[in-house]
Amino acid sequence: MKLQSFLMISFLTVFLISCSKEPKPIEFGLDDCDHCKMNISDNRYGAELVTKKGRVYKFDDLYCMKVFLQDELVVKDQVLSLWIIDFEGTEKLLPADKSFLLHNPELKSPMGSNIAAFADEIVLKENQSKHSGTILSWKDYFNSK
Numbered sequence: 001m002k003l004q005s006f007l008m009i010s011f012l013t014v015f016l017i018s019c020s021k022e023p024k025p026i027e028f029g030l031d032d033c034d035h036c037k038m039n040i041s042d043n044r045y046g047a048e049l050v051t052k053k054g055r056v057y058k059f060d061d062l063y064c065m066k067v068f069l070q071d072e073l074v075v076k077d078q079v080l081s082l083w084i085i086d087f088e089g090t091e092k093l094l095p096a097d098k099s100f101l102l103h104n105p106e107l108k109s110p111m112g113s114n115i116a117a118f119a120d121e122i123v124l125k126e127n128q129s130k131h132s133g134t135i136l137s138w139k140d141y142f143n144s145k
Helices: 002-018 062-070 121-131 138-143
Strands: 047-051 056-059 079-085 093-095 100-103 115-118 134-136
Touching (some): 062 138, 100 121
16 A cells, blocks of 8 residues: 555656746756757857646747747747846856847857847847847747748
């Protein structure tokens, strides 16, 4: 009876964890991009898409997530949330629609979007003064060609 209880609790725990609708930490150097299949290795760049069913897609660059969405590899109405890695190297995922973006070719992101995301507008402007570049919103970037 104890073995059955243990197995049932173990199953329920795994089931509940796998149904989470939260982003999952990117494991830099281990995870691969769901679009270009390259290894996600630079902890200043990366993104995630979480579906309403809790499936997480990981990307090495905003460009890959943008193309993945434009190609409708996940139907738009099934997207629950979009996340972007904080450029500050904290490996923290930021909500895409609340992040502050800086575009500059000198930033050299993995797939060439050359866009850095920041949690705070003040930090964004400090980085813009160092790197120059154009400030964008997620909507601006996503709707660009």
